[in-house]
Amino acid sequence: MDWDKLRIFHAVADAGSLTHAGETLHLSQSAVSRQIRALEESLSTILFHRHARGLILTEQGELLFDATKSMSHRLEAASARIKDSAEEVFGELKVTTTTGFGTLWLAPRLPALYEKYPDLNIDLMLEERVLDLPMREADVAIRMKEPSQADLIRKKLMSVRMRLYASQAYLEKAGPIDKIEQIGGHRLICQSPNAFQVSAGATLVQHLLAYDKPNLLHVNNYFGVLQAVISDLGIGVMPDYVIEDFPDLVRVLPDIESGEVPVFLAYPEELRQSKRIMAFRDFVQDEIISHRRKIREAGSIIA
Template sequence: MDWDKLRIFHAVAEAGSFTHAGDRLNLSQSAVSRQISALEDSLNVPLFHRHARGLILTEQGETLNRTVREVFSKLSLTQAYLSESKIKAKGELKITTTSGFGLGWLAPRLERFMTLHPDIEVGLIMEDTDLDLGMREADVAIRMHPPRQADLIQRHLANFTMPIYASRSYLDQHGTPESIADLAQHSLIGFAGASPPLPDAFWLIELVRRQSHGSVRNRLSINSYPAIAIAIANGAGIGSLPTYLAAAHPDLVRVLPNEPVPTIEAFFVYPEELKMSKRITVLRDFLLGEINPGKH
């Protein structure tokens, strides 16, 4: 298979039309169409269903595009690694993490990191679902669970707990609970959604329900931990937050401080191909220097 034809095929598959792919590749629509027809002839399979409204990959086209996307991604990763200085950290560094950790902990510290490393261009992608590092959706991830992909390198960063918090105004108005069972009489704020970014997202609601043997006033459910933190800080109710996010709201009051709470393990994760990358090394060292596990 010809590499140029595969490059053009991938562009067409991603764009969904010969015209849009041609614009990206600086080729005419007819030139792109000829290259795709030649590739289909050489493989003896149709790669696209041609419709008036655009192109749709055939089953064979889907299979080829998955492979081509992976190959080009690996080539891009290798190119970035080979062109990177081994002495000075420079170039683009795409970091992905959860919205809670990104907003509450990482974003406020990025200015300090960029001052230390002025030749690094940082891209922060906050997603509560895991991006595919192997496909170059990001260079490095900070995740609140061990990586599930076997080909990724992981470094344990820190443990964070998930205490129970309320605002002073809420406690002044509704009283301070003295036990988990007491929380059943309060307005609880919890996570909403089938795919929470933290492993123990529902622990407090479930514990209160078990210990109170009755209904729980889960009056507010939100699918975003930063939004939950804002709601608690503004007196909407009581809820559990990771300490790295609660720290962004210094007026929060810890409720039932002697009760055991879940622990979140944070991991620094990156592809095997980047294990010698200077950009990855300096970011890892910066994060370890910023995080003091004894405070969490």
């Protein structure tokens, strides 16, 4: 099968349009159309249903698209490994993590990474959905749970705990809270029950709701919970790493916290020698060491 025709087919299937595929490939619409017709003739099948709104894959087209997607991922992996054979750290690195961790912990630290590796380009994908690393939806992931996908290198970075925080302004307005039985007199801000979240956080919320039920504000990620807390809306259930950059928040009911939540870094086995991933991994580990040191120093000052 002619790879050039498959490449054009893949672009058309991905774009759903001859015109858009032509723009991506720098070919005219008629040239793209001719290649698709030639491919269909060589396979003796129809690959697309033609509609006024665009192109839709036939069943046979879906089968071929699955194959070209796999080929494309393998070529991307090979390209990455070839580029990473050089000593320099450069090129794109696709990093995925949760919205809360990526926004509150990782993104503020990226200037130091760019300063060290100015030719590295980070594509930061913040979503609660776990992306498929072996299929190269991302190069490296930081998750609040050990990844279960096969053929991954996993490294535990640290552990966090879910704790209760509020602004001083909120506590002055709503009144202090000295024991868990007083939770019913406050607004509790937490992740939505149907949102992706760590089980330790959900367990802590259920424990709190077993007492006098508070007024609730649900948000679908911890960044939103934090914004509500600093806006003086209530007491938030949040991971402890947020406090380093928001020292004015007050920890509420300090004896109440979740169990440990492990934070893992993972990447595909085939990228074991990637200079970009090694640079990113080492950077994150160094930042975690610095983070822990700051927490210890802050604790000794308070004590």
